Amino acid sequence: MTNIEQLLQQRRIYRGGQLAPPAAVHPSGFTELDNALGGGLPGSGVCRIQSDTGIGELRLLAPYLRSADGELLVLINPPGALCPDFWAEAGFSCEQLYAVYGDNKQALWSAKQCLQSGCCVSVLLWQRDISVADIKRLQLASTEGRCALWLLQSAGRANQSLPLTLSLALAPTHNGLEVRVTKRKGGWPTGPIQLDWRADWPALVLQPLPANVHPLSQPGRRQRA
Template identity: 35%
Template sequence: MSLEQLKREGALWQGRRPQVAADRHLPSGWSVLDEVLGGGWPRDALTEIISESHHGLPLLLPLLARLSLASRWLAWIAPPHVPYAPALVARGIHVERLLLVRDVSAEQCLWAAEQALKSGGCGVVLAWPQQLQAAQLRRLQLAAERGDCPGVLFRPPRAARQASPAALRLRVRPAPLGLEVEALKRRGGWAGGHCIVPLPVVADPV
């Protein structure tokens, strides 16, 4: 019996790369990164960016610039420092759409992130939480689904060892003239994708 006959009769499984609907993704602004992400950032789910010193934030700047043209808020929950407004403006981000929550406890950070995600009033929620438990991650994932809002958590390297319900998990490291991105987990696709995202040389950091 030939391979084609086995396939027609359902006796042969043929592996193929899973596909995820394009409208469930938001383009990143870099084609090389979109290939690793499976089309872009998940639009109604959690993404974890795992890195030292929050290296992954520049990857999101094109998305933030596009989303800031709409009426929904760009929520920043407990960032390690106040965003530098002139640098954001230089990258096309309308800073009047930023909603900044700072100087909060670990519990308040999670509460604010969950409320922002499920509110329906935010175009994206960025959060810098402290140590998270699996149940807390699940609550944030459900809130993102309910609010149809992408949530991005910036987490330290040790978080890579923790199981997570997040749709996308990336490990980000600095590279010459850019950032090295590795997909540790991707909804509807294979883990292990890898790329170098070239970043422009800018005068002021965000």
């Protein structure tokens, strides 16, 4: 006869009400987002951001990354070289920023080393395909080093079920960003949350056109705002 202990050990009983408390959170720098996420972005665990490149995914994380204490910020396989001017202006010191380039296997190995080291603020990893086993391994490393891993993937990937701490889907808007929480450990998916960046990034929002200006609708022609 199987007793209840065995079933619990095999993890065949769902214990929704007795979940481990979610990891400590750090304020994200955006009040609307903090309210939706129960205080802020997690300080450890594997989190995912699904978005197109260049809509503001790093600018979303910038206040959070700046506030956390640690020595290094490691970006693994970013889509290009890091431009020091942006990062210096966003308040990061250049000595703490490192970009690491390698193939998929090397990237995962580096991510694990950085997470375990305990001297990183956060680790950002750009990787298209990642398996459940890899995520679990990274989760363990993340808990060990108390450091969060942010997995950046392009939007519209097949939404396989991954054991993530948090998953956000981003979409661009005229004034900033629209964030949907697609998965959260210890919480429910919410959204969309509208972030207004007219104050934070005044140069990178579309100014409303004057009432007497109508954009040309011809496709293939460049337009001037």
